[in-house]
Amino acid sequence: MTRNIQKFIYFFWGMLLLPMGSALATDTIEICELKAAFIYNFTLFVTWPKNNNYLRMCVLGESTYFPQMKTYEGRSVNGATIRIERVTSADDARGCQVLLIGESEQDQINSITKKLKDSPVLTISESGNFSPDAVHILLTRHLDRMAFDINQTAAKASGLSFSFKMLKLARNVY
Amino acid sequence: MKTIATHRPYWFFFSLFACAPSTANATDFSDFTLEDLLEVSITGASKYEQKQGKVAAAVSVISRNEIKAFGWRTLSEALNSLPGMYSTYDRQYSYIGTRGLGVPGDYNSRVLLTINGNRVNDTVYDQALIGREFQIDLDLVECIEFIPGPGSAVYGQNALFGVINIVTRSGASVDGAELAAAYQSPQAAKEGRATWGKKLDNGLDILLSASGYKSKGDNLFFDYGKSGISGIANDMDGERDKEYFAQLARGPWSFDFSYGNRRKDDPTADFLNDPLVPGQYQQDKSMLTQLQYQDKFSDDTLQLSGRLFSGRERYTGEGHSSGEHFKYTGSSDWWGSELRLLSTALRHHKLMLGLEYQDNGRRDQTLTDFNHLTDPLKNANITGSGWRQGLYGQDEWALSEHLSLTVGLRIDRNSFTKQTLSPRLGVIWQPTSETTIKTMYGRAYRAPNAYERDYADQYQTANPNLINETIDTLELVVDKRVSPSLRLHGSIYQWNMQRPIVQTTDSVSGLLQFKNDNDVNAHGIEVGIDKTWSGGGRLRGSLNYQTAQYSGGVTLHNSPHLMGKLNFSSPLPVTGLSLGYELQSYSKRETIINGTYSGGYVLSNLNLTANKWIKGTELSLGIYNLFDKQYSQPTSDSNWQNTIRQDGRQIRLKAIYRF
Structure with a gap:
């Protein structure tokens, strides 16, 4: 009996002392990582009208998963190196290949996409409706999974095309 | 309806917005394909399950949305919606049957129930409490994960038929206060709940909740079998x-604490007590707490989790037998710790190593005869203690993009039986991104518990020679995603249980005694469908066939061969209502007392929820056993009755107010 208590005490201290090695806690949830992974994956299936050395993935406004997006910086997509940047307005975003419209800008989605409708910028958001000049990809929850809808009409108008595979995996294609 | 993804943002280090923390172990999604990502379940903070396609088990997850959609009141009702599961209620406790095993008198000792990974099964009866007696209000559950099949290779004893893990909601998910009230007819059952939860600016996430329930129950007619008595048990079904x-x-860091105190009056006069005598009841006071630490190191390739836990269960039962007033108690106290390392440092490997130790400081059982307090034959005071420890390791090895291997082994020791090995092997083949084929083998075990081994009174004798029961399970699972909105699932399995611990009557003494019985063999097949519609509708259905027999060819009691489940949920356009409808069908089950059958039955439950009728208020109307089907379920041989009649139509009105 006492031996068991002793064993327990060793466990206890072992457990408490081991983590002291690191002071910084990673405080992000899988959903952030999951969404960031979706955004990254989308870029693998989109063709832009012209090739660039950099694939500029821009975030407008505040997004909960900006830190997770940052982890993809430096990766290569079809020869282009990913850069994660913040932009402050839709006009700023014209030179980006991807624009993630942050949660804080959800009210402005229509005016943002309207401004960008003639630029080859892949717009992604988590809300918005699908009109001809709306966001290209809507990332959303469906039951206990993530799902995405594609606005092919709007993407075509901006000069972007999606691979067949991505269209197949989309929940809805408009 | 709030979810993790739509939490109100809060301030965090370098970003204005950040996601809420959770107890989740962070899976690295950076190398997932788009197909993989679409398969990730985001219902809860699962320690064990993130990517169902890659897990060496046919995991089921019941989300909070589903709990709400179908208006489930207890854990057993939610579990009943899963393929091959069937509950049995004897108006005292609910018992869960899985894969053909639901032997009357088994206190759910063959499934492991955990709250956020913390073991609920006590140390006297090994009982998993799954009815109203379960200590967590279902409104506080983020999701229920069921990992069917042998789980001892990671979780140790009791995980013979599966592990049920309850993931609780976070304070951020409540984000304010919730008040809930419900009334159910005809039982005159009232319930209420007050919850407060918040994620504070300093990062502390808090959830506090209290719930109460009181039911008058039904006034049911019972035939007390060979006692020759029958009649209506008036006011004896309260809860x-x-x-x-x-x-x-x-x-x-995370800390959780739960406590439940539930008392159920017994109208059945179980344990062959005196029929129609009021004041006979069963009561359980259960407490469970844990402190958890989980973090990642070395460029996130090493994850460390540790936890300290403690539990306490106090069972009390009172009854009257031959005019004498008896009281039974069972008391468990336990505490322990677990340490787990998960490393992805080695390419293509996911290595896990863990160590668990539990001290069962108290496992006491008493019997008091208030009419003969000094008679040693009619009173008992059995004290005990013990311990168990386990060391486990597992490797998930990605052999190629299409093929992976899971190998696991756990070595357990405990104060009752010798060392036990629980191995596990899984081969997961994904020939295409839409198809997953899993082949799994596993061995699980259960050590005899204190009740089975030590308890002795004038009716039952102890058996210190009991040894572990073990189970070997082989399973083939095929999962096919026909389209993003349609999945099909099929599985075939067989299990062989060696030396099951069952209650028998000793031929020499005539006393009851738990013994290691003949082996049991079973096989079964199950098919399932999961279809979703973009409008928000979902249909989940399954069909299950199985047979379970003792090695002599005798079929197990309370083991239906055929089961069908259908769950449909959908918003109803225009009305602002959501509908949840479930249909369950069970074939007949053999009874233990006189070997007849309790007939098969079909049950329907309907639930309507209105979210938007009144601002901040969620209203729901649940009609259980919609068509008022009369049906019965088998009992154990400590009952007078061969079968026990179940509830007819029940109507529950519930309101949740958030502010």
């Missing part, structure tokens, strides 16, 4: 329950 829950989390 009272109080539940408290507290949870604190900050950064890598």
